[in-house]
Amino acid sequence: MRDDAELLDNHLAFLAAHRGEVRRSAAGIEVVGEASEFSAWIPLTADADLPEGTATVRLVPWSGEGWEERLTAAGFEPAEVLVHMEAPPEAVDGEPLPAIDTDEDARAFAEVQGAAFLDDDDPDIEWWRAMLREQAVKNYSAPEQSLYVLRVDGDPASVTLVLRSGPVTGIYAVATKPAYRGRGLASTLLAQARRDAAGGRLTLQVVEGSDAERLYLKLGFRPAFRSPHFRRP
Helix, strand or coil: CCHHHHHHHHHHHHHHHHCEEEEECCCEEEEEECCHHHCEEEECCCCCCCCCCCCEEECCHHHCCCHHHHHHHCCCEEEEEEEEEEECCCCCCCCCCCCCCCHHHHHHHHHHHHHHHCCCCCCCHHHHHHHHHHHHHHHCCCCCEEEEEEEECCEEEEEEEEEEECCEEEEEEEEECHHHCCCCHHHHHHHHHHHHHCCCEEEEEEECCCHHHHHHHHCCCEEEEEEEEEECC
């Protein structure tokens, strides 16, 4: 297995646990999301047939040559590029943070996600809030996952989760309520993620060119590979 594929497998494990279903074949990987924006197809060979009805295609370095031209000819347009990043192993001082262990804490985790990621004028905001609560409650006790909540004066303020697959630990759902940003809470959570990686591989994904990418570059993460997205208009 390619080293990069281990990083992708971790990301797919997160999607399967929190965002929908992942189906694998020799030709490609199909992600069927709870919401349409989570759904995509990833080709694994240069000559794979594009599944009928596919709306989003994600390319990886081992998809093979010629896909951008094929997709353009089929009416797809370039969209965002997801950058899979990796940090070198690093020892972390200080006391470890406890992972959440109750449904109440899981709902607090989802509350922070909603406050950080959702717009109040989103017509589907209640669906998103319910989905985030359901996924947090379902996943916090999974042995391969650890969900963390930091509180300020008792108020859930910042969260992240880590998911382990083989030698890889992935960081997901890094979120801080707007009122608590700039206090170093996310850095505290990232330090815990490094502890969880225990000298193994630590990975995350960001949109290329985003503020998040610039932040993680400053924190020592480096690009491992790019995953361009193509969508039908």
